[in-house]
Amino acid sequence: MQNEQERLIQKIELLIQNNNAKLVDLDENINKISFTFTEEKDKKIINIIYPYKEKYIIAKEDITQVYNFLNTIFLSFVALGLCALSLIIFYSFFISKIFATYLHHLSLKISKFDDNVSNLLEQKEYPYELKELIININHLVKRIQNYNLTQKELFIGIAHELKTPLAVIKTKNDVTLMKDRDIQYYKDTINQTNNSVNNMNNIISSVLKIGRQEGAQFEESKELDIIKLIEKECKNYALLGIKNGQKLQCKHELSSLNMKIQSTLFIQILSNFIQNAFKFSPANSTIYLNTYVEDKQFILEVLDNGDGVDENNDYFAPFKRYGKKDGVGLGLFLSKQAATALKAKISLENRKDSKGAIAKLIMNVK
Template identity: 45%
Template sequence: MVANRSIRNQFLTQLIIASSILLIIFSTMLYAYIKQSIYDELSQQLVKQARYIVQTFPDYEEGEKIDAKNLKNALQITAKVIPPPHRFYSSIEWRERESNGRYFIDLIYPYNLKSQTYLLVSKDITNVSSMLKKILRSIIIINLISLILIVLYAFGLSAMLLVPITRLTKKLSSLNENFLTTIDTKTLPEEFVPLGESINKLINRIQTFVKYQKELFIGAAHELKTPLNVMKLKNDVTLIKKREPEKYIEALQLSNKTILEMNQMISSILEIGRQEGAHFELPQTIDIIDFIRKKGEDFALLAKSENKTLKLDLQPKSVVGCIQTTLLNQIIQNFLQNAIKFTPKGKKIILKTRQYDENKIKIEVIDEGPGIDESIDLFAPFKRLGNAPGAGLGLFLAKSAADAMGAHISIKNRKDGKSGAVATLILTTTPQCELPIN
């Protein structure tokens, strides 16, 4: 049997059950309170009568009835002296009984200690019992009517509460990559504002992703078409007439070089596909500082081989966090590769970490290269600095990885008066979504 996953049906069921239980408990307590109050009042009357009889008529014999005319406020009360129903003791007893269709409450009260007799004071409570039954029937009828009203109220309340959810559902169901608009959170109830803001953040990320994907495809087509046209033109010119063997060799070498560049570009595009798979990698709990230290030590050897220095300035000594290691490795590797590429020989590169906030860490790679043009979006695909070799997809991949991790990435020129750039990653050390339970 398929479980009912309707929020409205679950809400209706829970509200009706909870309200019904509460109504039954309240009605039971009300009836018990009314009954107990009436019986307490009757008990007090009988005890007063018993005390009055004991004090006023102390000489009645066993089995003798007490004339009701002599009793004070003795309406529907009878009294007589009886032997002890069990071992004599100086306390009172209560009992209810039915006789000939009528109901009575009896008080057995110690009367004479010497003769060990009791006083039986009885009161006809038939009218009281009838009244209590009417009250019980009235409470049951009221409960049934209240239950019907509760059901109607539950239907109305559930419909009202589901209006914002229905609105969000219709909004989301109408979204596609050509029609992505954010939700106006001002029209949402206060409780749904965080959900609306989260959806807007997701929509913005989707818009950015779609934008970058379109730029990537257009850029890839352009970047591949241009060398192909150049190679074809060169081959056509070469084939117009017979030439020396050296010219054919030169044309073939140029073609091989162009093919190699195109192959590198295709490899970079394939790397984007592999990275998109890494977006779904489960975060791992690691020592982030130790991870960065090991990566920095590896690149320090590469920098040394090119007569450059990579210095590690890592603080604090340890920061344990839950992150996607493949994506972090992609970003750090790109930062360090660019820094080594653009830093002249004999210059220095600094890999620096600092605690940025309670659960954030700031990672910086500072180089002594020529700096950047801050008016250019370096994170767009196929953006290159100067005449640097490469497909221009490294920073695009780094930005995509940072977005997937919920991190902030930026590249700025140095502000300390020296030439060079500062690549910054502000990383949250806790996962940005709930992890699946294994």
């Protein structure tokens, strides 16, 4: 319509140039070009009032075809919009029905999980949009499976570990009471009893750590500089090796790295790695802690100088002790539990460059 107005103005200006314009008087005073639209015998007419030399030039033009053309375009856009809206509504309803079907199927699958939660969901049975949900559900199922399995092992292990020192105490006391003994024998018996009690106290303390760890799994994840956190802990744990002349050397590929983690669980894994490295390394040796990022994964390694490990043994099982060092056998078990809660992986393997073992933690960088 703007083009029609401009064309009509050009037409009047051409009439003025050729002195063919008809000037008229109007009752009202109009200071600028104005347009009006009227209908004459089913035709759409555009009228122009053009001020010129204190008078006016009035012209009109039939714009029926242009009006009908624009009206057709407008109606076409309206129809297209309604069709698009209808398709969107239909598509939304169709997609919602599909997802409702899959969610119902998923709900039935979950409701059929047995007490041992031995079922896992097949990703190929569900659309791509539900992939992340299926992965998280399977991760939760694996955590429950691992929890059930370790709880059974843990209860059996606790019963066995507590029963053994109690049996030693009872047997020793029974033998002592069979006849009169000298004072030194009684002292030895009491000392052995105290040692057994101390062992039971260590076991109970470790069991309490398990309880605290389960509480830490509900800790809210917070974003922090993980390199700064490791450096802070390393300064504290470096004191462990001073007595034996051992050193802790830390090397980081990145000067800082912000990650959203549960710091209590992470520190538990880190402290266990470092303490084990000091425990199994000889005096006057250096323990190495390295961190780096590879394939969007944060990797922490602690390298000791001990005798290495037998990679056929399960060092992450509860109350499993290998080597000649003292311990309850729950450190790596707790670290494994913490790693599972962090959606991370830990491993223990032999060094390739020299004698010793590598404790490794792998976490996705978020």
